[in-house]
Amino acid sequence: MDKNIFPTAQVTINFVVSTLSDGIDSLLKAEINSEDNKGMSRFEFDGAAPRFRVYKSPNVSQVLFYPSAGSVSRVGSNITEPSIEEFIAFAGAAQEGEGDGRDSYRFSSVAKPVYSYNVLETHGNIGSVSLVETGFDTFACSKTSSGPTDPVVGVSRISYSSKYSLHQLTGVSKPSGFGEGEFQEYPVLIYILGIVK
Numbered sequence: 001m002d003k004n005i006f007p008t009a010q011v012t013i014n015f016v017v018s019t020l021s022d023g024i025d026s027l028l029k030a031e032i033n034s035e036d037n038k039g040m041s042r043f044e045f046d047g048a049a050p051r052f053r054v055y056k057s058p059n060v061s062q063v064l065f066y067p068s069a070g071s072v073s074r075v076g077s078n079i080t081e082p083s084i085e086e087f088i089a090f091a092g093a094a095q096e097g098e099g100d101g102r103d104s105y106r107f108s109s110v111a112k113p114v115y116s117y118n119v120l121e122t123h124g125n126i127g128s129v130s131l132v133e134t135g136f137d138t139f140a141c142s143k144t145s146s147g148p149t150d151p152v153v154g155v156s157r158i159s160y161s162s163k164y165s166l167h168q169l170t171g172v173s174k175p176s177g178f179g180e181g182e183f184q185e186y187p188v189l190i191y192i193l194g195i196v197k
Helices: 099-106
Strands: 010-020 028-031 051-056 060-067 071-079 084-092 107-109 116-124 129-131 138-141 152-161 163-170 185-196
Touching (some): 028 185, 051 060, 051 185, 060 163, 084 107, 099 107
Parallel strands (some): 010 185
Antiparallel strands (some): 051 163, 060 185, 084 152, 107 138, 116 152
16 A cells, blocks of 8 residues: 555444333434535544434423434534425225224325425325424325225325434544554444433
8 A cells, every 4th residue: 555545534423313202202313414514424533523413393302412432512403494395195095993093094204393384286185285283294184085995195295394403423533443454434323312291
């Protein structure tokens, strides 16, 4: 190897998220967005402070971070811009003897908690589409099925914004032996725990 070429010192971040809830629906997600990191998705040890977003439903009252290396601090909050666009699908019919779950075909979810939204278009026999509760990810269609031979089938295009908190990882030290052989990347796992009020 040319003595002027050095291995790139990079950190990768992986997430595991969990919520403590007593049977209560909640939402907690994390992601690295290149916009928050000057286009980077891998980070060098020296001076690196990788940033990541945390999205949560309003009933998550506290979020705790447990990184496998370094420390995590909050550096701000924001709303997604531009808005996110997603297609959601509704399909199914009422079934006899299914109890409270018989209208589950009327619900569909997007990827992140919804702060504000617009229904851009709908196709099929789903009727109108609306958000079930602000800060959560589930939409419902207004059409109901009268039985197995009367299915509800349709697609809706939704534009929505989502609130998030912004955090950064700092203080990750280069491990012994890094850059030798196959040891070219060093993953850091961040366990994120949400406590539901």
